[in-house]
Amino acid sequence: MEIQVNNIVKTIHKKVILDHLSYRFEGGHIYGLTGINGSGKTMLLRALAGLIHLTSGEIIINGKVLHRDMDFAPDTGVIIENMSLLPQFSAFENLKQLSKIKRCATDKDILSALTAVGLQEQIYQPKLKAYSLGMRQKLNIAQAIFENQQLILLDEPTNGLDSDSVDKCIQTLRQLRDQGKLIILASHISDDLMRLADKQLKLSAGHLVDLTSE
């Protein structure tokens, strides 16, 4: 999996959010995206997923141009705000419903993702509506990985997680990285990212600054 970002610009109401940003992301790495509130981290993740249209520039994923050769980034798991999980269903039932869209994940894949994020005690109960913030976030992460997605885009993945759960999340994401997956995380808490990511990037004035090579 590789993503080539070429000179992308995103302007909303004449405000420049992403300003001629270029970068190459490669599989087998965890990229941590930091930057102050409003710097455009979520916007960049949305752009990579194909969820917004760019003002100019292009994003090429595995040689195919987003919004020309395909509508969305292929084979991608995301956590980007307002996840539409179903409150009246358990964790298992939620992923089971989602699995009906692509039909690539088995029950075993669902159980293994829920266990990987630490939800092994809550697979069948309670229903999602009785979940705490942290439990909900674990299910969000499970949702982004249970179909063996090759590109994983996570906005603030450690939100609501206690320190043991952050450790477990780090362990799980490192395993996925070692399998060659491309993982991009955004967080305004740079401590979490420092521990999670092997490449640290900062969004500033619409540009990406590589903190690892500084």
Ligand SMILES: Nc1ncnc2c1ncn2[C@@H]1O[C@H](COP(=O)(O)OP(=O)(O)OP(=O)(O)O)[C@@H](O)[C@H]1O
């Ligand atoms: N739908 C929208 N309409 C207008 N402006 C928007 C919209 N979505 C985002 N913005 C603006 O784009 C900029 C970047 O927002 P974004 O959510 O990407 O920042 P962020 O770095 O993820 O911030 P945070 O750390 O607070 O999550 C902000 O100035 C925001 O106000």
